[in-house]
Amino acid sequence: MPRLCILLLVPVGIWLFWQPDTLRLFLSRRPESIIIHHSASPPRVHGxxxxxxxxDAMHARRGFGIVHEGKVYHIGYHYVVLPDGTVQAGRPEECVGAHARHVNEHSLGICLVGNFHSAENPSGAQGPVRPTPAQMDALIELCARLCRTYRIPVERVCRHRDVGETACPGDRFPFETFQSHLRERVERGGRSIKDLLWQRGE
Structure with missing residues (x-):
């Protein structure tokens, strides 16, 4: 008995769009800015x-949380930079952050561990009064990679205080110097994120 075959003609553009990888890319969040924070804490608390x-544990107590690929992330930042220059991943880049009200949806959040505000840490009792050289170098490298990946202009790399009513990341954060060095690093290229990440925060 002859079989009836039905041929469906689908435009190439539509076919490509509905492929899983293409659809995932289309639906993925594309950050438009980077927001710099400090933890407003000493490098160590209770030892x-x-x-x-x-x-992540602190943000869990505040009710932050998002599920991505079966894992729950409470941390509101996408990356954390420690005083020794270690870069740790927070919630995945494709997830909306919880770090800067009103701009979370279109930004990536990076937190430097430390308190760089003179009113709260005037004499260094809470650790370094400004980011360490290793911390700044890691931050610049990380931001440069993110700027290149998402085509974010250096001018869209901001402090939390630039988008909200806060002193974060503190008045001792060297923002102008940071911007100048970031612009140079973006132009000349640099390491990949896999080389930069020392710990995945998993």
Whole structure:
């Protein structure tokens, strides 16, 4: 008995769009800015380091949380930079952050561990009064990679205080110097994120 075959003609553009990888790329979030924060804390609290895991626990108590590929992330930042220059991943880049009200949807959040505000840490009792050289170099490298990946202009790399009513990341954060060095690093290229990440925060 002859079989009836039905041929469906689908335009190439539509076919490509509905392929899983293409659809995922189309639906993925594309950050338009980067927001810099500080943890407003000493590098260690109660004898334990303040890192991505510690911040995740703190943000869990505040009710932050998002599920991505079966895993729950409470940490509101996408990356954490420790005083020794270690870069730790927070919630995945494709997830909306919880770090800067009103701009979370279109931004990536990076937190430097430390308190760089002179009114709160005037004499260094809470650790370094400004980011360490290793911390700044790691931050610049990370931001340069993100700027290149998402085509974010250097001018859209901001402090939390630039988009909200806060002093974060503190008046001792060297913003002008940071912007100048970031612009140079973006133009000349640099390491990949896999080379930069020392710890995945998993």
């Amino acid at each position: 334990r380091p303040v890192d991505a895991a510690a911040i």
